[in-house]
Amino acid sequence: MRDLTNRQYYLAFRPDSLPGPEHVPCRDVPVQLPGEGEALLRNIYISLDPAIRGWMSDAHNYIAPIPIGAPVRSTVIGRVIQSNCRSLEEGDVVMAVGGWEQYTTGPAAAMTKLDEHAGIPLSSFLGALGPTGLTALFGLMEVGKPRPGETVLVSAAAGAVGSVVGQIAKMQGCRVVGIAGSEEKCRWIKEDLGFDEAINYKACGDLEAAIRQACPGGVDVYFDNVGGEILDAALLCLNKYARVAVCGWISTYNENGAPGPRNLWQLVAESVTMQGFVVIDYMDRFAEGVDKLAQWLLAGKLQYREEIVDGLDNILPAFLKLFDGSNQGKLIIRIPE
Structure with a gap:
């Protein structure tokens, strides 16, 4: 694990308009090993959402701005490759707050375990069955x-x-x-x-x-x-x-x-x-909401579109599609396993 390299796209400085490569360059850094109560994920899917642009700013928002020098914040789905907690095992698939990066390390208590054998595409937990x-x-x-x-x-x-x-x-x-x-x-x-x-x-x-x-x-x-x-x-x-x-x-x-x-x-x-x-605002009702959405989805009452773009290095051009309207439905980056 110590030899793994984590490619990240990080916030170098805050954009005044559309972010470009100068605002969000990439770097390769050593993977951060999990501490007590943490897990290390190999990211599979990264969600691209308009709210991320707001987090790049230092204006008041509902969560803190992305710190300068930190990976751009995003919801991710990843596979546990190392666990330092009892609740998660290697091979588990979870959803977490991570970043524009290949690997995410974070507290297991903030990760939601997903069932990859439930007959529902994992990516849907970032879209129709997710936030x-x-x-x-x-x-x-x-x-x-x-x-x-x-x-x-x-x-x-x-x-x-x-x-x-x-x-x-x-x-x-x-x-x-x-x-x-x-x-x-x-x-x-x-x-x-x-x-x-x-x-x-x-x-x-x-x-x-x-x-x-x-x-x-x-x-x-x-x-x-x-x-x-x-x-x-x-x-x-x-x-x-x-x-x-x-x-x-x-x-x-x-x-x-x-x-x-x-x-x-x-x-x-x-x-x-x-x-x-x-x-x-409705975090305490997420389980109720996901259950209702899943019922509609499985009953054929709810349809959704996804646009899945392969490759972490395509993340910034894909993100910009949100602002010219050229994306088709929920926009997701996939990092093939």
Whole structure:
């Protein structure tokens, strides 16, 4: 083990806009052997999520910024290759908070053991059955509070979170309209996922008018993944007592001094509730959420897309796909065993 080399992509300095190779260079360092109560993982999958861009900043966030010089933080799935605790054995597969690296060393108490023989792809525990699916489930049900017959509008609707939100909303008896960035994505959420309508925001021209046309009875729940101009348009289409669940504002993550929403007065005009959330708010209910998502998945009621990119050295170009919308569903790096 002492001869193993760990390739890492680390934060050299904080980006002002899109991160480049100068912000996230790679290095090869000796593997850190596990101390008491720790385990060493050989990473198999690394999750790529928009939130990582926020952690690269030193702005106040729901978890501490990534320290300069540390590997870029990410959720990983890895195989235990050395254990210094009783709860994990060599060969076990676990999910943990790790980094953009080949090997992760950390406390076993913070690792979740996964069953690789359950008939469910391991990668799904980073997506539909992991933080992505749980974000969709709790954000929609606990913040959005949809009721049968209401209209739910979802931005980034073909993305990892938005696509699950729309399907859960349909299960609640809602009319669901998705906003996406291409005709192919719009076809997918309508034809395969069962959305009632889809809006291509890059081709519709007047987005407010497009939302009003797709939602003739107004919007009761808006699940916001993007912020920016899409949020501004959606705010003008809300019904009385509508709920806005703010999951992310990816449209402004790489802009310094980006303008804030212009139409927040609608919160007063229509007595709207707008609430931000993060999935760790519901950590004590994760087991309940995973169980529900797994039931839907195994029953064929929940579909998801993954884009799996092979090779750790492709991690930064793959990550940047999140910000131009070219990814197809949940974005994951795979390091073949």
